[in-house]
Amino acid sequence: MDVKTWTYLIVGITFALYIGIAIWSRAKSTSEFYVAGGGVSPLANGMATAADWMSAASFISMAGLIAYSGYGGSVFLMGWTGGYVLLALLLAPYLRKYGKFTVPEFIGERFYSKTARVVAVVCLILVSVTYVIGQMKGVGVVFSRFLETDYNTGLFIGMGIVFFYAVLGGMKGITYTQIVQYVVLIFAYTVPAIFISLELTGNPIPQLGLGGDVADGTPMLAKLDTVIQDLGFNQYTSDVMGSKLNMFMYTLSLMIGTAGLPHVIIRFFTVPKVKDARLSAGYALVFIAILYTTAPAVAAMARLNLTETVRDRPYSEILNKEKNRENKKYEWIRQWENTGLLAWVDKNNDRKIQYSAGDAFKGKPDFKKKKVNGTFEPVRDPVVGHRLLHNKPTSNANELFVDKDIIVLANPEIAKLPEWVIALVVAGGLAAALSTAAGLLLAISSAISHDLLKGIMRPNITEKEELKASRIAMIGAILMAGYFGLNPPDFAAGTVAIAFGLAASSIFPVLMMGIFSKRMNRQGAIAGMIAGIGVTLLYVFQHKGIMFIPGTTFLGDMKENWFFGITPNAFGAVGAAVNFAVAFAVSKKFGQPPTEVQELVERIRTPGD
Amino acid sequence: MADPESSQQRRRDYWRENLRIMAWLLAVWFLVSYGCGILFVDELNKISLGGFQLGFWMAQQGSIYVFVVLVFVYVRLMNKLDQKYGFDKEDASETEEKKDA
Numbered sequence: 001m002d003v004k005t006w007t008y009l010i011v012g013i014t015f016a017l018y019i020g021i022a023i024w025s026r027a028k029s030t031s032e033f034y035v036a037g038g039g040v041s042p043l044a045n046g047m048a049t050a051a052d053w054m055s056a057a058s059f060i061s062m063a064g065l066i067a068y069s070g071y072g073g074s075v076f077l078m079g080w081t082g083g084y085v086l087l088a089l090l091l092a093p094y095l096r097k098y099g100k101f102t103v104p105e106f107i108g109e110r111f112y113s114k115t116a117r118v119v120a121v122v123c124l125i126l127v128s129v130t131y132v133i134g135q136m137k138g139v140g141v142v143f144s145r146f147l148e149t150d151y152n153t154g155l156f157i158g159m160g161i162v163f164f165y166a167v168l169g170g171m172k173g174i175t176y177t178q179i180v181q182y183v184v185l186i187f188a189y190t191v192p193a194i195f196i197s198l199e200l201t202g203n204p205i206p207q208l209g210l211g212g213d214v215a216d217g218t219p220m221l222a223k224l225d226t227v228i229q230d231l232g233f234n235q236y237t238s239d240v241m242g243s244k245l246n247m248f249m250y251t252l253s254l255m256i257g258t259a260g261l262p263h264v265i266i267r268f269f270t271v272p273k274v275k276d277a278r279l280s281a282g283y284a285l286v287f288i289a290i291l292y293t294t295a296p297a298v299a300a301m302a303r304l305n306l307t308e309t310v311r312d313r314p315y316s317e318i319l320n321k322e323k324n325r326e327n328k329k330y331e332w333i334r335q336w337e338n339t340g341l342l343a344w345v346d347k348n349n350d351r352k353i354q355y356s357a358g359d360a361f362k363g364k365p366d367f368k369k370k371k372v373n374g375t376f377e378p379v380r381d382p383v384v385g386h387r388l389l390h391n392k393p394t395s396n397a398n399e400l401f402v403d404k405d406i407i408v409l410a411n412p413e414i415a416k417l418p419e420w421v422i423a424l425v426v427a428g429g430l431a432a433a434l435s436t437a438a439g440l441l442l443a444i445s446s447a448i449s450h451d452l453l454k455g456i457m458r459p460n461i462t463e464k465e466e467l468k469a470s471r472i473a474m475i476g477a478i479l480m481a482g483y484f485g486l487n488p489p490d491f492a493a494g495t496v497a498i499a500f501g502l503a504a505s506s507i508f509p510v511l512m513m514g515i516f517s518k519r520m521n522r523q524g525a526i527a528g529m530i531a532g533i534g535v536t537l538l539y540v541f542q543h544k545g546i547m548f549i550p551g552t553t554f555l556g557d558m559k560e561n562w563f564f565g566i567t568p569n570a571f572g573a574v575g576a577a578v579n580f581a582v583a584f585a586v587s588k589k590f591g592q593p594p595t596e597v598q599e600l601v602e603r604i605r606t607p608g609d
Numbered sequence: 610m611a612d613p614e615s616s617q618q619r620r621r622d623y624w625r626e627n628l629r630i631m632a633w634l635l636a637v638w639f640l641v642s643y644g645c646g647i648l649f650v651d652e653l654n655k656i657s658l659g660g661f662q663l664g665f666w667m668a669q670q671g672s673i674y675v676f677v678v679l680v681f682v683y684v685r686l687m688n689k690l691d692q693k694y695g696f697d698k699e700d701a702s703e704t705e706e707k708k709d710a
Contacts, residue, residue: 066669071650071665071668071669073669074646074647074665074668074669077668077669077672077673078642078646078668078672078673081672081673081676082638082642082672082676084676084680085634085635085638085676085679085680088680088683089631089634089635089680089683090631093687207670210660210661210669210670211658211659211660211661211666212659212660213660219659219660219661220660221660221661221662221665222660237654237662237665238651238654238665244647244648247647248643248647248648251642251643251646251647252643275684275687275688275691275697278680278683278684278687279684281680282677282680282681282683282684285676285677285680286677289673289674289676289677292673293670293673293674296669296670602617602620605620605623605624605627606620606623606624606694606696607691607696607697608691608695608696608697608698
């Protein structure tokens, strides 16, 4: 069977499973819709949390980011796992003890204020919407690349699947599909990694292969350092991202941002007891760590493989597969050229691919096309056969453009793995994007139906009416996500930075103060949240443009203008510090919270009665 | 439940011990990631561990393993603490309560 048949088969089976679960797990009460009835086992919730958490970005983009930032990429690895230590120790058990449905609900009750609840809803929606856009884009991109449907059709299919299990089953349906999606995605991630590690280092465990030796007996990482340094790149194992301070702040921002993501926090409302919430965080971290310790191995090995495959390779070897069966192994270069993730410009006309540091041309590849019988066909070089570009070549020696996403997506092809492995990676990427999208959509819809409608606007509606409202809110959320997926706003590229920055600077601090400071009052909490978000948004906007609209930056995105060299992505931690400081300063000016609120704090600090 | 005074004292003692456990675990959390993985990475890179430099390994592998261990140590210590203070018997009605919440 060829790759396409395999892909249809494997993706088809997984989708059928998700729909089957949707029908089986219809939610009958608001408790089932919001928290799956509160009876999910810690192990099952750990798995679901892992899938909820690991998004299209973790699955598709992270290894590529690490591959091209080397040691600097450690911020993602430590940041996105270390956050779970904070979640387990500082938030999950206490919020579970509080024992209700949503994050804004806790904030509203703890700070005895509808205003606080509304501010929390706004933060939650800002964070979750920016995050969900990335997932919808991921679904569309994966579909269009591998199943040769167009981007929009892919997006509609993805929306349809999520619609089925999220609207029918709410958290209950999402939980059980996430468990299946975890299995699919972790299998899809580790299988190619095992193959590649085995091939490159002879060790089937990628985590060990990363420290293993390549065929000529030198350690893999040392070889990688030498190979890429020869080509003018920075040394892999010591390439610092910005500065040490920037890495420190970036890691901290990602950690507290992770702990403050509402769609992850609400997963801990689904387990029966406080001790289950703690244990469940442990399981979640184990399941996450499997992917996060594999990713750096994939990154380093793929970088080495890719570099050695393309450097000084005559393009004719890629093209002439008829003449020489051996060359079938370079076919992927051509296939990825067709998707625009890879492009080559022959600057010195030697018909060989020169690969070294620096951009081959400015921006993303813009291929030349001509109209043939009503359809656009690529324009190819008449002699060599590669696709020609509009982009103006730069003056450096590098001739190759490689999109970072290729590291995971093309990895199995680069390593010449069997067809079914490639199909599996497609199903895994879809599982990662869909599971995260569903979790985010639930966080958004429950904030609307439970916090805004039931909590503030119409407290007297019956449970049945609320359940109906939550389904309608879910439908609305899916349509909105779909709309943004079809018309990605300009700021889509910076969304992950924004989501983590906002979660870190608003939700995490307010939750922490709600649990750990009995004295924190409503005035302090509201002022803190607004100040935290304000500072973070201001910093991001002044460097990246207001709402990311180009030309509206008033400081320019360059090193000299960064506050102590901290990149906008790493600024969430500063926002959090501002939030804490403002909250404590303001709270001093006003009185203590009412007695019943102080009793609530006492109560959530201990399990049991 | 005994008189409210001692019940409150029991909660306070439990909380104090809880904070101490947290502080120790977070100190380790900080040390392995920010310490070994970022601040002292150059010094640690002088030591090699198989085909790895130790600092690089801590940043991309070791810290994650330690995080996992930390959470399970926390689970164990807290379960013991719950027992010590008699908080391990949770109300069976707690899940019921959720429905009308």
